[in-house]
């Protein structure tokens with residue numbers, strides 16, 4: 001007979017958890033004892049990751065959540081509460097990364113990237129923030145980017161602007177939720193060693209490394225550990241913050 005799970009296990013929902021940095025975040029949260037709900041628009045790799053972490057489907061499960069669809073956030077939250085009775089953490093990690101010269105960006109594409117990246121974080125914080133506020137506890141963690149602070153190096157204006165908007169949204173939700181036991185924080189990574197970054201940099205990898213003071217790409221596991229700490233009850237005094245991990249590219 002399977003050992004019953006302790007009833008104090010916390011539940012964390014991660015958007016864009018099927019690939020890249022999302023996978024590292026899901027693994028780190030699971031390792032730290034959270035039940036993880038891996039959400040993405042790509043169900044297959046999410047399901048593979050969930051069964052690798054817990055074949056029994058108790059501490060790692062999947063859900064389809066397209067951050068472009070506001071209703072999806074509510075649906076996933078409702079299902080999580082129905083099945084597990086609780087949800088304490090939302091990690092807004094999903095994003096569309098786009099690299100293009102500012103004068104070549106179609107205005108429709110600018111709006112689409114803003115909608116997915118900043119709009120997704122807005123809806124996630126609003127829907128989960130309401131629930132956390134009612135419960136008197138919660139952790140919202142938003143993946144911003146160095147591009148949102150310095151305008152970006154390899155990425156486009158739409159991506160950079162959306163990440164700047166995420167930093168502002170983080171402060172607004174943090175301010176409004178602070179008295180209710182709910183924190184909202186952002187992490188701003190520089191270029192990490194993920195498939196997406198290697199794809200964007202292509203032949204320019206060596207040139208990019210030469211411009212990073214520490215001389216290497218960041219470890220996604222470091223960012224995953226930062227997420228896990230911000231997700232913990234111990235991080236109660238950190239809110240409205242942006243934690244940088246950029247190899248010294250941007251110091252403030």
Ligand SMILES: NC(=O)c1ccc[n+]([C@@H]2O[C@H](COP(=O)([O-])OP(=O)(O)OC[C@H]3O[C@@H](n4cnc5c(N)ncnc54)[C@H](O)[C@@H]3O)[C@@H](O)[C@H]2O)c1
Nearest residue numbers: 016019020021041066067093094095143145189191192196
């Ligand atoms: N990799 C880096 O170096 C780096 C640096 C700074 C910030 N970030 C941020 O970290 C996060 C993850 O980056 P990554 O490198 O893993 O990106 P990635 O493109 O490799 O993965 C993004 C994930 O989000 C999913 N996704 C895309 N659109 C979605 C949508 N509409 N709804 C739900 N899921 C969707 C994708 O299927 C994928 O699984 C992003 O917010 C990114 O901006 C990454």
